[in-house]
Amino acid sequence: NQPALARVRSLIDLVHWRDPKKSGVVFGVSLLLLLSLAAFSVISVVSYLLLALLCVTISFRIYKSVIQAVQKSNDGHPFKALMEKDVTVPPETFRKHVDVCLTHVNHVLKQMSRLFLVEDLVDSLKLAVVMWLLTYVGAVFNGITILILADILLFSVPPIYEKNKVRVISFSCKSCIVCFKKAFIVEVQIRDYITITSIIIINIAASSN
Numbered sequence: 001n002q003p004a005l006a007r008v009r010s011l012i013d014l015v016h017w018r019d020p021k022k023s024g025v026v027f028g029v030s031l032l033l034l035l036s037l038a039a040f041s042v043i044s045v046v047s048y049l050l051l052a053l054l055c056v057t058i059s060f061r062i063y064k065s066v067i068q069a070v071q072k073s074n075d076g077h078p079f080k081a082l083m084e085k086d087v088t089v090p091p092e093t094f095r096k097h098v099d100v101c102l103t104h105v106n107h108v109l110k111q112m113s114r115l116f117l118v119e120d121l122v123d124s125l126k127l128a129v130v131m132w133l134l135t136y137v138g139a140v141f142n143g144i145t146i147l148i149l150a151d152i153l154l155f156s157v158p159p160i161y162e163k164n165k166v167r168v169i170s171f172s173c174k175s176c177i178v179c180f181k182k183a184f185i186v187e188v189q190i191r192d193y194i195t196i197t198s199i200i201i202i203n204i205a206a207s208s209n
Contacts, residue, residue: 015158027155034151038144 017023036045057079064078077083118124137146 012158015154016162017155017159023155027151030151031148034144034148038148 013019014023014026033045036048040048061078064075067073068075114120115124115127141149
């Protein structure tokens with residue numbers, strides 16, 4: 001669980017802008033990618049990204065070759081250090097990730113079977129309500145728009161909350177107190193209504209006898 005905890009900490013540091021340069025790059029690239037997918041097809045976006053990467057690497061390769069020819073140096077290939085790195089995936093690592101993914105897939109399939117075959121009526125009704133609400137969300141937003149909004153909220157809400165934590169907690173406490181008061185009043189009113197109704201029914205029954 002240590003690697004998983006380390007990844008969670010890295011994600012928390014990323015969305016809280018602990019390293020502004022790293023967070024800015026990730027936020028900018030992710031937002032640009034989502035906006036590109038909103039405007040173009042997936043094939044076009046992937047092709048343009050790979051083409052841009054190739055343009056950068058080819059230009060740098062030609063530049064270094066020209067510099068070496070002018071300076072008559074023998075530095076070799078500019079990407080030699082990167083090419084010598086082992087980029088293959090070890091079989092143990094692959095099997096480990098496959099096992100983890102298989103565990104999650106089996107859990108999801110089990111939950112879907114439980115919900116759609118109505119093992120618990122309440123849970124299935126909750127899912128039906130959620131799906132019904134999502135139809136209205138889908139009528140207003142498409143998937144890419146929701147992902148763009150989620151990306152913006154992911155990188156904007158945590159730092160705002162961290163800077164205004166005291167105000168948010170105070171406002172939340174006040175809101176909870178107001179909600180509890182309203183709920184208590186509604187509960188008392190319902191209880192009184194049930195009591196009055198019961199008395200009326202008892203009186204009607206007694207008078208009829």
